[in-house]
Amino acid sequence: xxxxxxxxxxxxxxxxxxxxxxxxxxxxxxxxxxxxxxxxxxxxxxxxxxxxxxxxxxxxxxxxxxxxxxxxxxxxxxxxxxxxxxxxxxxxxxxxxxxxxxxxxxxxxxxxxxxxxxxxxxxxxxxxxxxxxxxxxxxxxxxxxxxxxxxxxxxxxxxxxxxxxxxxxxxxxxxxxxxxxxxxxxxxxxxxxxxxxxxxxxxxxxxxxxxxxxxxxxxxxxxxxxxxxxxxxxxxxxxxxxxxxxxxxxxxxxxxxxxxxxxxxxxxxxxxxxxxxxxxxxxxxxxxxxxxxxxxxxxxxxxxxxxxxxxxxxxxxxxxxxxxxxxxxxxxxxxxxxxxxxxxxxxxxxxxxxxxxxxxxxxxxxxxxxxxxxxxxxxxxxxxxxxxxxxxxxxxxxxxxxxxxxxxxxxx
Numbered sequence: 463x464x465x466x467x468x469x470x471x472x473x474x475x476x477x478x479x480x481x482x483x484x485x486x487x488x489x490x491x492x493x494x495x496x497x498x499x500x501x502x503x504x505x506x507x508x509x510x511x512x513x514x515x516x517x518x519x520x521x522x523x524x525x526x527x528x529x530x531x532x533x534x535x536x537x538x539x540x541x542x543x544x545x546x547x548x549x550x551x552x553x554x555x556x557x558x559x560x561x562x563x564x565x566x567x568x569x570x571x572x573x574x575x576x577x578x579x580x581x582x583x584x585x586x587x588x589x590x591x592x593x594x595x596x597x598x599x600x601x602x603x604x605x606x607x608x609x610x611x612x613x614x615x616x617x618x619x620x621x622x623x624x625x626x627x628x629x630x631x632x633x634x635x636x637x638x639x640x641x642x643x644x645x646x647x648x649x650x651x652x653x654x655x656x657x658x659x660x661x662x663x664x665x666x667x668x669x670x671x672x673x674x675x676x677x678x679x680x681x682x683x684x685x686x687x688x689x690x691x692x693x694x695x696x697x698x699x700x701x702x703x704x705x706x707x708x709x710x711x712x713x714x715x716x717x718x719x720x721x722x723x724x725x726x727x728x729x730x731x732x733x734x735x736x737x738x739x740x741x742x743x744x745x746x747x748x749x750x751x752x753x754x755x756x757x758x759x760x761x762x763x764x765x766x767x768x769x770x771x772x773x774x775x776x777x778x779x780x781x782x783x784x785x786x787x788x789x790x791x792x793x794x795x796x797x798x799x800x801x802x803x804x805x806x807x808x809x810x811x812x813x814x815x816x817x818x819x820x821x822x823x824x825x826x827x828x829x830x831x832x833x834x835x836x837x838x839x840x841x842x843x844x845x846x847x848x849x850x851x852x853x854x855x856x857x858x859x860x861x862x863x864x865x866x867x868x869x870x871x872x873x874x
Contacts, residue, residue, distance in 0.1 A: 464499040469838040470828035471495055472868050479820035479829060484588060492856045498849050500546045505797035507550055507583035511809035512740060512798060517697050518740050518809050521796030531798050532807040534610050540798040547792045553582045554784035555594040557749035558606055567836050570606045572781050576750045580810045585795060591805055591815040593779050601782055609811040611742035614701040622663050624703035628710020629660060630691040646690045650683040656713040675802035695736050701743045708744035722775035738771055746773035747811045779827040780812055799833040
């Protein structure tokens with residue numbers, strides 16, 4: 463997002479902010495410094511995804527739209543904006559965890575425990591929030607950024623419906639589409655404790671004596687829906703529905719590996735790709751992936767390999783393993799404007815901030831993120847956006863200073 467220089471800068475024009483601006487976007491006019499709103503952008507490629515209250519969305523999808531984005535304080539209102547084309551770099555991240563060191567303290571480390579990597583395309587001077595609470599606009603190899611996940615309620619009707627969808631998707635079967643109602647009929651055979659605990663979620667449970675010979679059989683759940691749940695992912699559902707879906711799918715196709723963590727297997731690569739990035743909506747972070755070595759079964763060779771994801775609930779971080787400029791690769795850049803918070807979560811749970819190296823350097827506190835500008839200085843938004851029209855900017859500043867009797871004391 464862009465930053466705005468406001469009234470305290472009039473007739474002061476301290477240039478400390480100019481020295482630290484990574485993109486040289488602060489310019490001097492007659493009575494004030496002005497930030498070029500088109501250059502003051504350090505954001506993401508249009509194809510990058512962010513986590514919203516209604517699933518994963520690309521920046522391009524949300525252009526000029528309001529939404530709620532995931533922060534470390536829950537979902538917060540945001541507005542997505544598009545800016546001009548910029549050079550982008552490829553940032554590769556590996557999952558990392560906090561562990562005790564030999565001296566009794568703690569440290570963040572990857573320990574090479576996973577070959578799993580996440581790749582982000584961003585401008586080279588984008589502002590990142592680091593694991594220690596500091597921020598940087600020069601992210602480098604070996605630095606750590608935090609992972610963030612949501613903790614939605616698991617006791618709502620929306621969660622129940624999502625769980626039924628996940629059970630059908632994972633281990634259920636589609637039966638038919640009823641002619642009169644148009645609804646799709648699905649069955650879920652309830653085997654084992656993990657699946658049977660959802661028995662009360664079903665409006666109808668049948669009991670088949672011929673299936674009772676199998677250990678752990680608790681009935682056959684019946685699910686009716688307007689779509690074929692076996693072939694659909696809840697890509698646009700809200701966080702509680704997606705949480706239910708993930709829990710139901712894990713109960714069907716997942717295996718607990720550590721307290722709160724799961725390994726889920728599937729032959730559907732598109733579904734796993736979606737889950738890899740959407741898992742934080744359900745309180746998980748994907749920290750591993752792979753493929754089963756053998757395709758042999760008792761019934762022959764599988765036509766498609768079994769792939770798996772490792773989903774963790776422990777506190778997770780991301781270690782920067784690679785930052786590679788791509789010569790000649792430019793794209794329109796996008797950012798989410800998040801009032802007060804100035805940070806949001808990318809797909810996969812990667813937490814990031816907005817740019818703003820100039821803000822803390824201003825001795826008169828005249829620089830504000832556009833979404834945090836005090837209402838009394840809203841007149842400076844059109845003044846900054848008048849760049850580069852010097853005559854218009856000078857005229858607007860003179861008019862404002864006269865109307866408000868601006869008399870800023872000089873710096874000592």
